[in-house]
Amino acid sequence: MARTATDLTLQWNPIDCRAFGLCAEELPEGIVLDEWGYPLLAAGPIPVRLLRRARAAAAACPVLALKLVARSRSAS
Amino acid sequence: MDAQVLWYVSRATGVVSLVLLTAVMVLGMATSGRAGSPAAATSGVAPAPAAPSRFGPSRFGLSRAGVHRLHREMSLVALVFLVVHIASALVDGYVGLNLLDVFVPFGADYSPLWIGFGAVAVDLLLAVGVSSLLRSRIPRPVWRGIHLTAYAMWPLAVLHTAFTAGGDMASLWMQLVVAANVVAVVAAALRWRRRDQHPDALARRAGDLRHLAGNVR
Numbered sequence: 362m363a364r365t366a367t368d369l370t371l372q373w374n375p376i377d378c379r380a381f382g383l384c385a386e387e388l389p390e391g392i393v394l395d396e397w398g399y400p401l402l403a404a405g406p407i408p409v410r411l412l413r414r415a416r417a418a419a420a421a422c423p424v425l426a427l428k429l430v431a432r433s434r435s436a437s
Numbered sequence: 438m439d440a441q442v443l444w445y446v447s448r449a450t451g452v453v454s455l456v457l458l459t460a461v462m463v464l465g466m467a468t469s470g471r472a473g474s475p476a477a478a479t480s481g482v483a484p485a486p487a488a489p490s491r492f493g494p495s496r497f498g499l500s501r502a503g504v505h506r507l508h509r510e511m512s513l514v515a516l517v518f519l520v521v522h523i524a525s526a527l528v529d530g531y532v533g534l535n536l537l538d539v540f541v542p543f544g545a546d547y548s549p550l551w552i553g554f555g556a557v558a559v560d561l562l563l564a565v566g567v568s569s570l571l572r573s574r575i576p577r578p579v580w581r582g583i584h585l586t587a588y589a590m591w592p593l594a595v596l597h598t599a600f601t602a603g604g605d606m607a608s609l610w611m612q613l614v615v616a617a618n619v620v621a622v623v624a625a626a627l628r629w630r631r632r633d634q635h636p637d638a639l640a641r642r643a644g645d646l647r648h649l650a651g652n653v654r
Contacts, residue, residue: 382501421502425572
């Protein structure tokens with residue numbers, strides 16, 4: 362059976378985040394914005410079919426407050 | 438081959454490069470800061486977000502993320518035209534430039550000042566491009582500082598266009614193209630300078646005021 366989940370997840374840095382909101386436009390399946398424009402991330406690993414969009418979401422962040430990391434590293 | 442073909446290629450791609458650089462500037466300013474973000478549009482009080490308008494108003498018929506991507510990708514297209522513009526001028530040889538004149542300003546035999554402005558613009562453009570490719574590896578203030586030199590690069594490119602293209606600037610269509618580019622960037626800059634109304638930005642500005650008042654005491 363094909364793997365449906367990667368071992369990657371999006372890691373959000375709330376200190377750096379300035380609510381540009383571009384991430385939610387690149388990955389609407391996994392990110393919604395709260396009422397102030399800050400992202401709320403879907404829990405769990407990134408599904409394989411959304412990996413490209415997740416990469417785009419991380420790359421779109423003007424302040425690099427969103428990173429795609431291996432799950433084991435983000436668990437702490 | 439007509440001996441003048443390369444010379445015409447250089448002039449044409451020069452104009453196209455300026456138009457593309459203008460577009461990159463306008464697209465960049467259209468997404469810089471929180472322009473167009475739903476929360477930034479309100480003053481002070483957080484809006485009650487309606488789900489469909491979550492992504493705020495679009496620009497040029499694109500989402501903000503789409504404009505952001507276009508900003509990046511069009512900069513590469515501009516670079517291609519710029520390479521052709523420079524390479525054809527060098528190979529053509531009509532104005533006797535060498536490779537050094539492309540990067541080192543004010544040493545050219547032909548129109549050293551205005552060719553020099555083009556060289557400075559090329560240097561700044563390369564710095565902006567390389568730093569953006571390395572964006573995730575260099576400190577953000579460094580990236581931002583280099584990126585802001587685009588606002589020096591673009592006027593230099595305009596001056597280079599207007600005063601190197603002596604013959605072409607005599608024609609009305611060329612004057613209109615340059616004028617339209619200037620109007621577009623100035624209009625985008627004025628819009629860009631409007632203050633961010635995001636609650637976060639308002640709170641940060643209020644925080645600065647308290648800090649100053651504390652010093653007076």
